[in-house]
Amino acid sequence: MTAADRGRAHLTGQKPDGSFKWCIYPCQQKDADGKTCRVSVSAGYNGRVWSVTGPADAPTISPSIDCQGGCGWHGFINAGVLS
Numbered sequence: 068m069t070a071a072d073r074g075r076a077h078l079t080g081q082k083p084d085g086s087f088k089w090c091i092y093p094c095q096q097k098d099a100d101g102k103t104c105r106v107s108v109s110a111g112y113n114g115r116v117w118s119v120t121g122p123a124d125a126p127t128i129s130p131s132i133d134c135q136g137g138c139g140w141h142g143f144i145n146a147g148v149l150s
């Protein structure tokens with residue numbers, strides 16, 4: 068599977084301080100058929116803190132995302148591209 072096949076992520080749920088609540092990305096299960104997964108990138112959520120940089124339609128999230136309880140995907144989002 069290439070990076071292009073995995074699709075792109077974006078941010079949503081902008082808060083008053085300008086930060087975003089959610090990172091939405093295509094579910095990485097084989098038969099996902101357009102479904103999306105999301106992870107809260109709010110500071111401190113679930114004891115985790117992600118660094119979120121870049122525009123809402125091409126975010127870079129660091130460190131990696133582990134889609135626990137979702138599709139099980141574990142990978143990186145760089146400039147909106149899943150890898």
Ligand SMILES: [Zn+2]
Binds near residue numbers: 105134138139
């Ligand atoms: Zn997932």
